Amino acid sequence: MKQFWITFFGSIFGVIVGSVLAVIVFTIMLFSLFASAMSSAEKEVALPVDGIVLELDLRTGRLDSPSSSPFAFSEPLSVVDVVRTLERAEADERVQGLFIRANEFGMSPATAEEIRTAITNFQASGRFVMTHAQGFEGTSLTGYYAVAASDEIWLQDTASFTPAGLAAEITFLGGLFDQFDAVPQFEQFYEYKNAANQYVETGLTEAHREAMTSYMTSIYDTAVASIADDRDQSVTDITGVFETAPHTAETAQEAGMIDRLGHVVEAREAALARAGAGSSAVSIYDYAQAPADFSSAPVIALIEGQGAIVTGSGAAGPFGGTDMIGGDAMSENILAAAEDSNVRAIVIRVDSGGGSAIASDQIWHAVIRAREAGKPVVISMANAAASGGYYLAAPADYIIAHATTITGSIGVLGGKVDLSGTYARLGLNTESVSVGGEYATAFSGQQSWTESQREAYRTQMEDIYEDFTSRVADGRDLPLERVLEIARGRVWTGAQALDLGLVDEIGGFRDAIGAAKELAGIAPEGEIRLRRYPEPLTGFEAFQQLFGVSADSAEAMARMNALMDLPEVQAAVEARQQMDARGVQLRSTAPQPR
Template structure:
């Protein structure tokens, strides 16, 4: 009877997915195939950043279904196309009310500055900037426009940068949970929330260091664009908060007005017949393509780094993952493509599995051995495992506010046995083989022998990471140990330490790749990033629902049960956690 109910639940879930998913998929495919409306002869693009940006386009087309979202990469590519598009006369940027990831803001600023250099105006409009996230980056991006507008009586609260972390040590002590983790080294603070009730001196030092670097970078850049003294601008900002009218009097913005007024002002500059066009519509009109001739391959990866290929977890949930099989295969494919002369690897990742990271690094080495230079372009993060995969690139280019480094490793477990005993739940283990076989049981912490064995293993992984950096960056091993120790650096700091080669954005990486490959003139970009087709995405969705237990969870998820979504998410998390060492850094900016 039980098996019959499970089978019927699976059939029911499959029918729901078929009846709902297939029509939606067909509509989505039809919409994507539909010819977009022609762009008017005089157009002003409205770039709305209030819904947030990913660094890269979603690998799975079902993820973005029903959402209005864009990626930094697609926006800067479309702005590059708009520079020479005679129909596009200007851009209106709608700023978010909260923070923008600093490196994303840096990348967008470079694109807007190029657009302006082509003789096309940019107006930024804000309905207020409030203290949530890295708001200095939002202000910096607004300052890159020809005119920075704010809505009347809107608030400008750009007085600094703050973060807040939750520490669980006292709660764990109260309920009998033992956090048994090891870190290599003292700055590898991703699990400090489990181990302590406050910042360690090293944690605080590192946190204030990268925060200060990001803050200074945003203020200095905004001052440059607004033609102000950096110290004077910082003093004025920190004296806030202000309403828009006072911010204008202080010279922090240019004009006060409703967004409709800003639109009219930009349309007037564009010409009497100019029309406002949604930037996303322009983006989806497609990229210019030249399918012949020499090319630079672009391979993109965003999210935590794991082994295998896409196919684990719920394909309808958000979030991106770097699957080592897929990224490595894309690099090998570029190596075998005779038209491809160099590769730009775009990385936006806080890290993940050491073995997955090494698999991708091996593909980078293979490309270099085939005389195809690899240039890494770093997004918001390229830290820990994200830095591991970049170590042996021909050149590394990061934004000044990219978070990178974090050369270290951590691992361990939460021992839940004593906590569960309080609720009448007993964990008991049986094992065969060596003494280490049950080291990761949740019933108790590591014993002395297990702890020693675990520590030796962690040391080996750390030394492998250090050696990889020393080899790739041509640095003495002892020097790497000095600057490693798990510490996060900004791109500007990493440049001074020799961990990256240049400070800049994606198109600077493209130019570097051209130079290293000895290419001249126009060179096409050939995107070779892993990308599921709509049919593959649907097949993946149906595959996830096939197993009986996961079918029940998927059916419940479709009915709106949040517990089932948690089950599916936990499957993916458990895959990374148990018995693994993670070269993963915290992700404290947004």
């Protein structure tokens, strides 16, 4: 009995001590976060008066645009902000060059293309770029593609040069569903709208393989041609290097892919020596935090959206989460910019494979309203602007894409998975009671479609497909017959889309700003102020937003967000969301080749 009470009270004491420690740790973390937010908000970096060499570390993944999380200040600069910061540095006499830590395993092709373009623009201002890699260890050529234009590329002599090409994988669940008597039921317009294939097929269809091979070949050809130009070699020579991968550091140097062998400290010393005596290395993040000079120049609005397109705000939780494009939020931002008398033009940066047809149409309407208000609208496509991402872009005055952007996918899909057979195998039985029309049970996951339900759903999708294609025809000033030929859900690269008339120009973010200036009647060399909609939160504002929830809720959400960040959880959630999406979807799941 004595031992029982010892154990009983010992357990209670352990729970109390554990709870107290958890509260203490959480409080410390909270105040550390507060201190970080305050230092981020108040930080003024004392930059050297001369001889600055900016440092850019590409080894850390970065979003295309700043995260909508209130604590985005702790993340690496977005791709857009890297481009803007380097452009600013081009006019700064203190900045002599750029030192890059190369990505070892690869990145999305369009991100690599945007970084490459930023490098070449920076060099055109008379500054040097030196890159060091601790190996190009991945088989993807994109990490090398991003930095191939550097004046010097260093490679650690014990590392490998492994880039061989591009690859992409798709997991098909059709066979798995068969094992559990689950019946996926999807409708798609048309054979190239492949997002549903992973649920209904066991492998690539002929159309699916054809489309993937086509756009991956286009991306590969673009990258190889650019690398050949950067390294002053022939396409044949560059292709030969990739086709005989992997290589040692020495053989990569002999092939002209690498300029010098050595460790990162030696490469950094060489960069500082090139910049001149007394030079200093400054991280591009710190340089970006330095306040910009006051300007009364004309305003161009920048509205950014990345992730799946959803109805509502699309806001991430107070502790972050996956970025989404909310139909309400993006359309409200577009309309706010259109109503601002100081705004001369609007640039919309899109990085999305699509999503909700309703939300995409809502944003499409906002673009139309902005143009009717007399504000030119330019679309800047990032890694992807496909399906719903292309839908919202179609009515713009001008569309600019990277050659390697994944776009198009003009098509519609939707459906459900009937799990009644799976439940029966487990001894479960779900019965429904409905009143009204037969369509009331159309989205039930416990029964298959009736013939009339399926026909009604397909008719609904057909209407949306007709709306989609007609709006592309109107927005792009193309004959509807031509749009119907190039639609059918097929994915294209930006380079292919240019030939098809789906985009107007191949270029990056700065090209989009240039197009907006031209449409707004601003001289090419004229200064502009780029104003984000909505305005980014300061560190203090982010902390205030955090305290909109209780400490208990904050702790629970922090744990939940940590769990949700796991890649296997995100993959499962994404798959479930796609299966459960009851609205018709304008979605493309074309994988980014790496």
